[in-house]
Amino acid sequence: MPVIVGKISQEFINEQKTRIQNLITGKRELLALPQDNLTSEEVYDNSKIKGAQDITKINQDITGLENALLRIHNKVYGICIDCGNDIPTARLRSCPEATRCTDCATKHERKN
Numbered sequence: 569m570p571v572i573v574g575k576i577s578q579e580f581i582n583e584q585k586t587r588i589q590n591l592i593t594g595k596r597e598l599l600a601l602p603q604d605n606l607t608s609e610e611v612y613d614n615s616k617i618k619g620a621q622d623i624t625k626i627n628q629d630i631t632g633l634e635n636a637l638l639r640i641h642n643k644v645y646g647i648c649i650d651c652g653n654d655i656p657t658a659r660l661r662s663c664p665e666a667t668r669c670t671d672c673a674t675k676h677e678r679k680n
């Protein structure tokens with residue numbers, strides 16, 4: 569399998585790092601929100617984080633994002649864990665924690 573490394577610019581990686589850190593901060597704030605004493609409007613706004621399942625999901629998201637930061641640190645960010653090709657930057661923009669390129673992600677999802 570071809571291993572193509574280093575096509576993603578350092579500038580983009582730095583951008584992603586900031587984006588990921590902001591996402592983690594935002595999600596941590598969601599978890600820290602008081603669940604009681606909210607106005608009805610706030611309850612509506614926060615309805616998505618109601619319930620243990622959603623909190624689990626947020627924690628999973630945070631873990632995924634933290635792993636992305638770790639991959640940036642280890643200089644393997646943006647490299648597909650299955651085929652070793654670069655993950656398209658458009659995909660990384662919409663899904664900063666992506667570990668697979670579009671093809672491999674589709675294959676992986678089919679398997680599961």
Ligand SMILES: [Zn+2]
Nearest residue numbers: 648651669672
């Ligand atoms: Zn791949």
